[in-house]
Amino acid sequence: MSDASYLDHANAARIAPRIAVAAPSDYFRLLKPRVMSLVVLTALAGILLAPVPPHPLIAFAALLSIAVGAGASGALNMWYDADIDAVMSRTAQRPIPAGRMEPESALAFGLVLSMLSVFTLGFATNWLAAALLAFTIFFYVAIYTMWLKRTTPQNIVIGGAAGALPPMVGYAAAMGDVSLASVVLFAIIFVWTPPHFWALALMKHDDYGRAGIPMMPNARGTDRTRREILVYSILLAPLGAAPWLMGFASPVYGVISIVAGAYLLWLAAQVYLKREGDAARRASLRLFLFSISYLFLLFLIIVGERALQLAGIV
Amino acid sequence: MSIEQQDKAAPPDGVVLTPEQEKNRRARNIAIGITVALLAVLFYAVTLVKLGGAVANRQI
Numbered sequence: 001m002s003d004a005s006y007l008d009h010a011n012a013a014r015i016a017p018r019i020a021v022a023a024p025s026d027y028f029r030l031l032k033p034r035v036m037s038l039v040v041l042t043a044l045a046g047i048l049l050a051p052v053p054p055h056p057l058i059a060f061a062a063l064l065s066i067a068v069g070a071g072a073s074g075a076l077n078m079w080y081d082a083d084i085d086a087v088m089s090r091t092a093q094r095p096i097p098a099g100r101m102e103p104e105s106a107l108a109f110g111l112v113l114s115m116l117s118v119f120t121l122g123f124a125t126n127w128l129a130a131a132l133l134a135f136t137i138f139f140y141v142a143i144y145t146m147w148l149k150r151t152t153p154q155n156i157v158i159g160g161a162a163g164a165l166p167p168m169v170g171y172a173a174a175m176g177d178v179s180l181a182s183v184v185l186f187a188i189i190f191v192w193t194p195p196h197f198w199a200l201a202l203m204k205h206d207d208y209g210r211a212g213i214p215m216m217p218n219a220r221g222t223d224r225t226r227r228e229i230l231v232y233s234i235l236l237a238p239l240g241a242a243p244w245l246m247g248f249a250s251p252v253y254g255v256i257s258i259v260a261g262a263y264l265l266w267l268a269a270q271v272y273l274k275r276e277g278d279a280a281r282r283a284s285l286r287l288f289l290f291s292i293s294y295l296f297l298l299f300l301i302i303v304g305e306r307a308l309q310l311a312g313i314v
Numbered sequence: 315m316s317i318e319q320q321d322k323a324a325p326p327d328g329v330v331l332t333p334e335q336e337k338n339r340r341a342r343n344i345a346i347g348i349t350v351a352l353l354a355v356l357f358y359a360v361t362l363v364k365l366g367g368a369v370a371n372r373q374i
Contacts, residue, residue: 021332023341057363058363058364123357
């Protein structure tokens with residue numbers, strides 16, 4: 001057995017140096033895997049939009065680099081926000097506030113993965129895509145996390161650009177430039193972000209208030225938040241159908257996006273109308289959950305249609 | 315604190331990790347090893363794809 005065998009556990013714990021107890025799973029949690037899954041899907045849509053998609057292995061390397069780059073942003077976000085994560089119930093169990101990891105470990109992990117992902121994307125595809133990925137990481141960490149998040153209720157509106165960039169990075173990785181179609185996908189995610197996060201903020205505004213984050217419900221009140229959720233949803237519903245209107249998605253996508261967009265709008269209207277008690281909370285929760293399915297659905301159809309086209313099935 | 319003073323202040327048995335620290339350090343090391351190996355394979359494969367099939371048909 002190890003050197004610790006001649007010490008009882010309590011004694012070993014007392015004199016053990018400050019070496020992290022973090023397991024690989026804690027490092028994986030730093031990457032925000034649920035966010036990463038959405039990034040993978042949206043970046044894949046960008047790659048497949050290319051008139052001539054790259055070799056499958058190059059596409060895989062690009063997708064992996066973009067996913068790891070997004071994960072690196074998450075790790076750097078958790079390093080910087082460890083103080084506010086500790087006072088919010090939703091984030092208190094993250095590795096740093098839970099005491100399983102030193103903040104410096106998360107910082108080093110995030111920086112190494114950032115450099116590795118950007119370099120790998122540049123090597124495997126082209127340096128425009130790598131530059132866009134580097135900008136995405138910079139925007140999320142420096143502009144959103146360090147600057148906007150704690151200073152303005154427009155934090156997630158402007159910061160949403162970072163989450164919206166993966167389709168453009170994916171398209172750039174495939175083609176070496178930026179197309180109008182990839183900008184449309186960017187716009188869909190960008191306009192989707194405010195109703196999605198503000199629905200969450202309406203439910204968790206006590207948490208955000210405790211942490212001193214000026215989310216829209218805390219800084220401008222819940223009435224204005226409900227109004228803005230409705231406005232962004234009115235913009236999002238037709239924008240979601242734009243890929244069909246512009247000809248890079250099928251009529252099937254068009255019908256589904258219109259129906260899903262109309263339902264999202266109805267849920268946003270419920271959030272606007274129901275302002276008190278449990279009904280208000282339920283309306284926010286339903287909008288929050290459906291908004292995730294909505295975005296997954298749209299991008300899943302785009303990816304599925306292009307995959308079938310490339311396979312020669314349709 | 316000088317190095318000699320640090321040596322005197324150090325526990326007599328040297329650095330001793332708790333069983334949990336040891337277990338997780340080993341798991342981290344294995345994860346890093348696997349990641350680096352996969353990265354090497356990925357770079358090798360991407361290089362082959364980028365060079366293309368006619369790489370051997372070059373003038374020497």
